[in-house]
Amino acid sequence: MFNIDDNIRKASTLPSLFYRDEAIFRKVIKKVFSNSWLYITDLSNLNENKMAYPFTYEESIVKEPLFLINNKNKVQCFSNVCTHRGNILIDKAKVVRNRIVCSYHGKSFDQCGKFISMPMSDGMLNFPSENDNLTEIKVKSWNNLLFTTLSSNIKFEEIFTEIDKRVSWMPVKDFVYRDDLSKDYFVDVNWALYCDNYLEGFHIPFVHNDLNDALEFENYDVNIFKYCNLQIGIGKDQSECFDLPNDHIDHGKKIAAYYFWVFPNLMLNFYPWGLSLNKVIPLSQNKTKIIFQSFVWDENKLKRGAGADLDKVEMEDQQIIKKVQKGMFSQFYKSGRFSPKMEKGVHHFHLLISNFCNE
Numbered sequence: 001m002f003n004i005d006d007n008i009r010k011a012s013t014l015p016s017l018f019y020r021d022e023a024i025f026r027k028v029i030k031k032v033f034s035n036s037w038l039y040i041t042d043l044s045n046l047n048e049n050k051m052a053y054p055f056t057y058e059e060s061i062v063k064e065p066l067f068l069i070n071n072k073n074k075v076q077c078f079s080n081v082c083t084h085r086g087n088i089l090i091d092k093a094k095v096v097r098n099r100i101v102c103s104y105h106g107k108s109f110d111q112c113g114k115f116i117s118m119p120m121s122d123g124m125l126n127f128p129s130e131n132d133n134l135t136e137i138k139v140k141s142w143n144n145l146l147f148t149t150l151s152s153n154i155k156f157e158e159i160f161t162e163i164d165k166r167v168s169w170m171p172v173k174d175f176v177y178r179d180d181l182s183k184d185y186f187v188d189v190n191w192a193l194y195c196d197n198y199l200e201g202f203h204i205p206f207v208h209n210d211l212n213d214a215l216e217f218e219n220y221d222v223n224i225f226k227y228c229n230l231q232i233g234i235g236k237d238q239s240e241c242f243d244l245p246n247d248h249i250d251h252g253k254k255i256a257a258y259y260f261w262v263f264p265n266l267m268l269n270f271y272p273w274g275l276s277l278n279k280v281i282p283l284s285q286n287k288t289k290i291i292f293q294s295f296v297w298d299e300n301k302l303k304r305g306a307g308a309d310l311d312k313v314e315m316e317d318q319q320i321i322k323k324v325q326k327g328m329f330s331q332f333y334k335s336g337r338f339s340p341k342m343e344k345g346v347h348h349f350h351l352l353i354s355n356f357c358n359e
């Protein structure tokens with residue numbers, strides 16, 4: 001569909017048509033999101049045995065109804081559709097005490113998705129069969145975060161190996177989710193344009209005055225891995241930075257923030273106060289939902305440093321990318337070039353989009 005040159009010094013960005021065409025949007029979503037590991041929720045929503053948590057795999061696009069369930073501290077994922085006539089089985093989070101019973105005709109399943117019984121089934125041939133069980137979906141966890149995929153062959157552990165090298169010294173599992181610090185945003189731009197903006201610090205001096213005051217722009221660094229990348233924010237004030245262990249890969253550096261991006265739509269932003277998780281959900285070719293979730297480690301550091309006022313940074317980002325979205329409709333703009341120093345993350349994203357769409 002699109003071919004991005006591996007060499008950033010020669011490559012051009014995705015064409016403007018990518019950000020505005022409905023047919024391309026649908027094709028990209030099918031190719032990319034169905035074949036990726038997507039963040040669903042954190043373990044606090046499954047903190048009781050037999051607790052079931054229904055969700056839709058990419059709620060507005062792929063629309064696959066699924067549910068997670070805690071089976072004696074083993075989280076499993078199943079299709080949330082009755083194998084009789086397609087009714088949704090679980091419509092709200094709840095504890096499944098005995099069995100899962102369809103509210104339409106009473107077909108029932110155990111907590112592991114296996115068929116138990118169905119009324120009025122006498123006389124049915126070749127019944128029950130494997131097709132009467134609920135399909136099980138892959139599920140993996142990283143610390144307290146849960147992920148599923150419909151068909152990805154990517155090794156989940158391969159994604160998080162590089163992240164662990166930077167943050168495994170933190171008690172991430174003990175970070176506390178804070179609803180009062182979490183928020184959903186809706187912005188009228190293509191989802192990939194939102195990711196483009198996140199994946200480079202090039203714009204910081206021009207768009208984010210306060211953030212620029214907290215970071216050393218000239219030392220901003222980007223590390224590229226296979227299915228994720230890392231932007232490292234170097235702080236100007238040591239007191240607003242991580243106190244890294246002596247054996248840490250970045251020991252001796254003034255790290256104010258680790259900005260991890262996981263393909264295709266997840267941002268894990270680590271600050272001395274904890275984790276700001278951002279999930280980017282495509283709603284249409286020009287409308288995007290962004291879920292901000294905060295997991296706090298040290299409340300005393302919440303109002304300090306690079307992670308001090310995330311809402312202000314978000315509003316500044318939204319203001320500029322809405323203008324860029326308008327620019328995508330220009331008849332005179334087709335694509336641009338990458339800054340080899342500052343836009344390695346954007347190039348990596350465009351390269352992965354190209355590879356997934358052309359497979």
